[in-house]
Amino acid sequence: MIKSEGTDARSLVSEKLSTAFLVVGGGLSGVCTAITAARKGLKVVLVQDRPVLGGNSSSEVRLWILGATSHMGNNNRWSREGGVVDEILVENTYRNKEGNALIFDTILLDKIAAEPNITLLLNTVVYEVHKSDKDTISSVKAFCSQNSIEYIIDAPLFCDASGDGIVGFLAGAAFRMGAESKEEFGEKFAPSVEYGELLGHSLYFYSKDTGKPVKFVAPDFALKDITKEIPRFKSFNAKEFGCKLWWLEYGGRLDTVHDTEKIKWELWRVVYGVWDYIKNSGEFPEAETMTLEWVGTIPGKRESRRFEGDYMLRQQDIVSQNTHTDAVAFGGWSIDLHPADGVFSEKPGCNQWHSKGIYQIPYRCLYSRNIKNLFFGGRIISASHVAFASTRVMATAAHVGQAVGMAAFIANKHKANPADLLPKNLMEDLQKELLKTGQHIPGLELADQEDLVQSAEISASSEYVLTELPLDILKTLDVSVAQMLPLDKGKVPKVTLHVESAVDTTLDIELRISGKSGNYTPDVVLEQQVLTIVPGENSLSIEFSAALAEDAYVFMVLHKNPSVKIYHSEHRITGVLSVFNLVNKAVSNYGKQTPVEDIGVDEFEFWCPQRRPEGHNLAIQVEPGLSKFTAENIKTGVYRPTTAPNAWVATLADAQPSLNLKWDKEQKISTIELFFDTDYDHPMESVLMGHPENVMPFCVRNYEIKDGNGNLIYSKKDNYQTKNTIVLDQAVYTDSITINLAHPSQNTPAALFSVRCH
Known part of the structure; x- marks a missing residue:
C-alpha cells in the first residue's frame, strides 16, 4: 500500500537514457x-508519440504504402524500394495479403521487437x-502519457522523422x-x-455490410449540406471506403501543425455528413444494410515543415533525373x-x-x-514544395x-557528424x-572486394x-501491348508470334526503346512495320533491321486491333515482362501524359503491366535466343532488373537446378x-487493395547449400523473402559450395539475383 501526504508539488518520475542514436x-x-x-550494431532509442508504429500506414490512419511503383500506373519498372522496407512489405504480403491494417501494426511491432539494440518508447512525446x-x-526530454x-535521452546523433519536425523545430x-x-x-511548376x-490532412472511414437493415443517426456536428458543400460528392458511392477516399482532405489553408485538432474536427464533420447522406438520402438503396465500422481519430498528414539541408531537391532533379555523386536512395x-x-x-x-x-535522392x-x-x-x-510532392510518400x-x-x-564509427561524411570521403562507404x-x-553497382563470390569460378547446371x-x-488485342525483351547491343533478333482473326486486317508493330538508359518509357521508335493478317491462324515472323547501340530493354509494340486475337504464355520469367498502354485514373494516368502548358514536365505515353493473374507475356519465338540469364549475373552487384535481368535463371527442363562456386x-x-x-x-500496397498471392511467383521457396564434400551446410523450406542471410553456427572451410534450388512452379524457372559469401 502507498500513502502520500499532501505536499506543495511533486516532480515526475524521471528516467535517463544514453544511446548512440536517437530516432x-x-x-x-x-x-x-x-x-x-x-x-549494424548501434544502440538505438526509437521514440513514437502514438500507441502503435507506422504513422500514416498504421491502423490509426490506414493509408496504403506506396512509392516509385505508383499502383503500377507509371513507367517505373522493377522499382519497389529495397532493403528493410522491402522486407516489411514482403512480410506483410505473406501474412496479410488481404490488407488488414491491424495485422500490419503487429508486423512492424514484431520487426522492432526482434532487434535487441532498439529501445522502443511508445506513447512518448x-x-x-x-x-x-x-x-x-x-x-531531449520526452513524456510518456x-x-x-x-525521459531524458542523450545521444551524439539524432534523427527527426516525426513528420512535423519537432526536434528540428525546437533545436x-x-x-x-x-x-x-x-x-x-x-x-516551372x-x-x-x-x-x-x-497539402491538407485526410481522415478515412471503413464500412461493412451487415446483411440486415441498419439505421444511422448522424451526430449533431455532422456536415448537413453535403451535395452543396462538397463539389466532388457525385464521385462517392456506398461501397468505397478507407484510403480509396484519399481526397477527403482539408486544412491546406491553415497551420497544418498547430491547427491539426481544428482540421480533424472539420474532417469528422465531413465523414459523418457523408455517411449520413449515403445512409439517409435515399440515393443509395444498397446502403440499407451497411454500417460504419471505423472512423479515423488521427488525421493523416501530408505536409507541414520541410527542413533545409546542404541541398534542396527540386523539380528538375525529378523530371530530368539528375545524377548526384552522393546518391543514397531513389524516388x-x-x-x-x-x-x-x-x-x-x-x-x-x-x-x-x-x-x-x-530519380536519385542525394545524401x-x-x-x-x-x-x-x-x-x-x-x-x-x-526538398522544395514541388519536389516534396513526390518525395513525401x-x-x-x-x-x-x-x-x-x-x-x-x-x-x-568515425566519430563524425552527418555533414562530415562528404569531405571525409566516406560517401562510397555509405x-x-x-x-x-x-x-x-x-546507376550504382556494388563492388565489394571482401565478397568471396567475386573471386570464385561460377558454373550452373543450366x-x-x-x-x-x-x-x-x-486474348483479343483490345488494348495495345508491348513485350519487353532484354537485348544485347547489336542487331535485333527475329521474333515470331501467333495471332488469329476472323477477317482480313493488319497489325501495326513498332520497335521502341527508352531515350534514357535505365528508363522504361518507350519514347524512341526504332522501326515500324505493318503486317497483313488473313482469316484464321497466322504465324508472323518479324525481321527487324534495327540495331542497338547498347544493352537495353526493347519494346515490341503491337497496337490494338479488336479484330485480332493474339496468343499469350503462362510462363513467367525473371526480367521478362509485358506492358500495356493502359489508363489508371488513380494516378492520373490516361494513357498519355500531355501537359497543356510549359510546366517543366514531359509528354509521353504510359506502358504499364497488368496485375496478376493477368499480365501474361506474349507467346513468341526468338531467333537467336536471348542469353541474358547466365550464372555470372550473380556477380553484377545489382539485385533487380535494370538494363538487363541481372539474374541467373535455370531452364525449366533442368529438374534439379544448381549453382556451383569454386x-x-x-x-x-x-x-x-x-x-x-x-x-x-x-507495389505490395499494405492495406485495402488485396493481392492475388502471398508469395511472389518468381520467388524460390526451397533450396539447400552443400560444401565441396557434399555435406549439407544449410537448407530452407517455404522461403518467401527477398534477402536470405545465413549466419553459420560454425564457419565452413571449403574450396566450393553448391546451391541447389527448386523451381517455384512448372511455369516459372528458378532465379537468383546474387550470392555473397564472407
Missing part, C-alpha cells in the same frame, strides 16, 4: 531508420531539446512551410509568387500536388505529373544545414530512412553498405535462353547471402 518518430521512415542502424552549443543537440515517466533547424516561387529554383498554402512517385481547399475545392483532388523514370538532403548532429527522415527532408520516405540509419552507423542490404541506388514462350492463352584454394565461409526475385514490379 524520433515511429512512422515507416523512423522504423526503417532504427532497424537499419540497429542491425518529445517536448524539449537541450543543446551543448548553438549548433549541437545534446539531449501511459506511465507518467519523463532551431532552418525550415520552410509553403511553396517557393518559380524564381528561387527555376521550377512552382507558383509565380511564393505562398503559404499546403519515383509523381509530382503530386493537391488543392489547398481539399474536399471543398472545385478543382480535381490532385494534380499528378510523372517523370519518365526514377545532402538528409541532414540539417545548421544543426550539426541532426538527420532528417520521412517527409521533412530538404511512405515507401520513398522509408527508403530515405534506411540511408539515414546507415549514415548514422558510418558517422558513429553507398556500399546500403547496396549490401539490397538498397537500390540508380542457364535459361529465351527462345520460346509457349502458346497457352488466346575457388582455387580453401576458403573460410561464415555468412552466405542470397537475393531472390520477389517481383520488384509489384
Whole structure:
C-alpha cells in the first residue's frame, strides 16, 4: 500500500537514457531508420508519440504504402524500394495479403521487437531539446502519457522523422512551410509568387455490410449540406471506403501543425455528413444494410515543415533525373500536388505529373544545414514544395530512412557528424553498405572486394535462353501491348508470334526503346512495320533491321486491333515482362501524359503491366535466343532488373537446378547471402487493395547449400523473402559450395539475383 501526504508539488518520475542514436518518430521512415542502424550494431532509442508504429500506414490512419511503383500506373519498372522496407512489405504480403491494417501494426511491432539494440518508447512525446552549443543537440526530454515517466535521452546523433519536425523545430533547424516561387529554383511548376498554402490532412472511414437493415443517426456536428458543400460528392458511392477516399482532405489553408485538432474536427464533420447522406438520402438503396465500422481519430498528414539541408531537391532533379555523386536512395512517385481547399475545392483532388523514370535522392538532403548532429527522415527532408510532392510518400520516405540509419552507423564509427561524411570521403562507404542490404541506388553497382563470390569460378547446371514462350492463352488485342525483351547491343533478333482473326486486317508493330538508359518509357521508335493478317491462324515472323547501340530493354509494340486475337504464355520469367498502354485514373494516368502548358514536365505515353493473374507475356519465338540469364549475373552487384535481368535463371527442363562456386584454394565461409526475385514490379500496397498471392511467383521457396564434400551446410523450406542471410553456427572451410534450388512452379524457372559469401 502507498500513502502520500499532501505536499506543495511533486516532480515526475524521471528516467535517463544514453544511446548512440536517437530516432524520433515511429512512422515507416523512423522504423526503417532504427532497424537499419540497429542491425549494424548501434544502440538505438526509437521514440513514437502514438500507441502503435507506422504513422500514416498504421491502423490509426490506414493509408496504403506506396512509392516509385505508383499502383503500377507509371513507367517505373522493377522499382519497389529495397532493403528493410522491402522486407516489411514482403512480410506483410505473406501474412496479410488481404490488407488488414491491424495485422500490419503487429508486423512492424514484431520487426522492432526482434532487434535487441532498439529501445522502443511508445506513447512518448518529445517536448524539449537541450543543446551543448548553438549548433549541437545534446539531449531531449520526452513524456510518456501511459506511465507518467519523463525521459531524458542523450545521444551524439539524432534523427527527426516525426513528420512535423519537432526536434528540428525546437533545436532551431532552418525550415520552410509553403511553396517557393518559380524564381528561387527555376521550377516551372512552382507558383509565380511564393505562398503559404499546403497539402491538407485526410481522415478515412471503413464500412461493412451487415446483411440486415441498419439505421444511422448522424451526430449533431455532422456536415448537413453535403451535395452543396462538397463539389466532388457525385464521385462517392456506398461501397468505397478507407484510403480509396484519399481526397477527403482539408486544412491546406491553415497551420497544418498547430491547427491539426481544428482540421480533424472539420474532417469528422465531413465523414459523418457523408455517411449520413449515403445512409439517409435515399440515393443509395444498397446502403440499407451497411454500417460504419471505423472512423479515423488521427488525421493523416501530408505536409507541414520541410527542413533545409546542404541541398534542396527540386523539380528538375525529378523530371530530368539528375545524377548526384552522393546518391543514397531513389524516388519515383509523381509530382503530386493537391488543392489547398481539399474536399471543398472545385478543382480535381490532385494534380499528378510523372517523370519518365526514377530519380536519385542525394545524401545532402538528409541532414540539417545548421544543426550539426541532426538527420532528417520521412517527409521533412530538404526538398522544395514541388519536389516534396513526390518525395513525401511512405515507401520513398522509408527508403530515405534506411540511408539515414546507415549514415548514422558510418558517422558513429568515425566519430563524425552527418555533414562530415562528404569531405571525409566516406560517401562510397555509405553507398556500399546500403547496396549490401539490397538498397537500390540508380546507376550504382556494388563492388565489394571482401565478397568471396567475386573471386570464385561460377558454373550452373543450366542457364535459361529465351527462345520460346509457349502458346497457352488466346486474348483479343483490345488494348495495345508491348513485350519487353532484354537485348544485347547489336542487331535485333527475329521474333515470331501467333495471332488469329476472323477477317482480313493488319497489325501495326513498332520497335521502341527508352531515350534514357535505365528508363522504361518507350519514347524512341526504332522501326515500324505493318503486317497483313488473313482469316484464321497466322504465324508472323518479324525481321527487324534495327540495331542497338547498347544493352537495353526493347519494346515490341503491337497496337490494338479488336479484330485480332493474339496468343499469350503462362510462363513467367525473371526480367521478362509485358506492358500495356493502359489508363489508371488513380494516378492520373490516361494513357498519355500531355501537359497543356510549359510546366517543366514531359509528354509521353504510359506502358504499364497488368496485375496478376493477368499480365501474361506474349507467346513468341526468338531467333537467336536471348542469353541474358547466365550464372555470372550473380556477380553484377545489382539485385533487380535494370538494363538487363541481372539474374541467373535455370531452364525449366533442368529438374534439379544448381549453382556451383569454386575457388582455387580453401576458403573460410561464415555468412552466405542470397537475393531472390520477389517481383520488384509489384507495389505490395499494405492495406485495402488485396493481392492475388502471398508469395511472389518468381520467388524460390526451397533450396539447400552443400560444401565441396557434399555435406549439407544449410537448407530452407517455404522461403518467401527477398534477402536470405545465413549466419553459420560454425564457419565452413571449403574450396566450393553448391546451391541447389527448386523451381517455384512448372511455369516459372528458378532465379537468383546474387550470392555473397564472407
